[in-house]
Amino acid sequence: MNLPLGQFQDAFIDALYLRPAPLLHNLTRQPAFAVYRNTVMAGCVDALRANFPSVETLVGAGWMQQAAAAYAQHTPPDDARLIRYGATFAAFLQSSQASHGLPYLADVARLDWHWCEVFSAIEQPCLALADLAGMTASDLGGSHLRPRQSVRWQWFAAHPALSLWRRSREGLPWPQSQPWVAEGALLSADQDGVNHQPLEAGGCTFLDACAAGHSLEGASQLALQRQPDLDFTSLLGRLMQARVFLPLSFD
Structure with missing residues (x-):
């Protein structure tokens, strides 16, 4: 046939x-x-x-x-x-x-998958602190911070997913003293490979808003609504150090 x-x-x-x-x-x-x-x-x-x-x-x-x-x-x-x-x-x-x-296995799998996505993402330019020199607060407020393709983040409300994932990946036992609390995670890539760090709820909301096209001012307001005690200056510094963003856009 x-x-x-x-x-x-x-x-x-x-x-x-x-x-x-x-x-x-x-x-x-x-x-x-x-x-x-x-x-x-x-x-x-x-x-x-x-x-x-x-x-x-x-x-x-x-x-x-x-x-x-x-x-x-x-x-x-x-x-x-x-x-x-x-x-x-x-x-x-x-x-x-x-x-x-x-019940936490799927969230651990999500972090494994985020690692694969970050590791295999294409290389893109990133925003550097020097790019912000001379800009006014008004200029920055109207800018758009867009995450690079080699970045993933997620908030896990039900489980300490990042701690479970990290300890499983490194073959470490789960300590009895470890609190069972919600956790957020940020994975990003640089020339040395894939890095990971904790990310608070407000930080996850901020990156969600940036990815959705909100201005820096709008995204920061949404983050502070989610987490009123968020230290936004510290958050932005950590995200810059992790090479999270593409060069600034104003469209």
């Missing part, structure tokens, strides 16, 4: 990921195809295990292997760069919480 190319490709992908592909029955019954399919699936599983090391530390290699295989069967890669594989893995873990019993 001669199939149109697009139809053949769709059926081939279905067969690779163990979904029904009756149009390719003669092909998929060949032993060589099973070997090829197993190789592809193994590559997907290995990529997920590499991209989510903190998750594997928390659940163990055996459980992670099974979860990765289940995810790969339903969500094949759509990019040849496998470091970009797993965008919805955190949501998958959240939906399967009953099988692992860890």
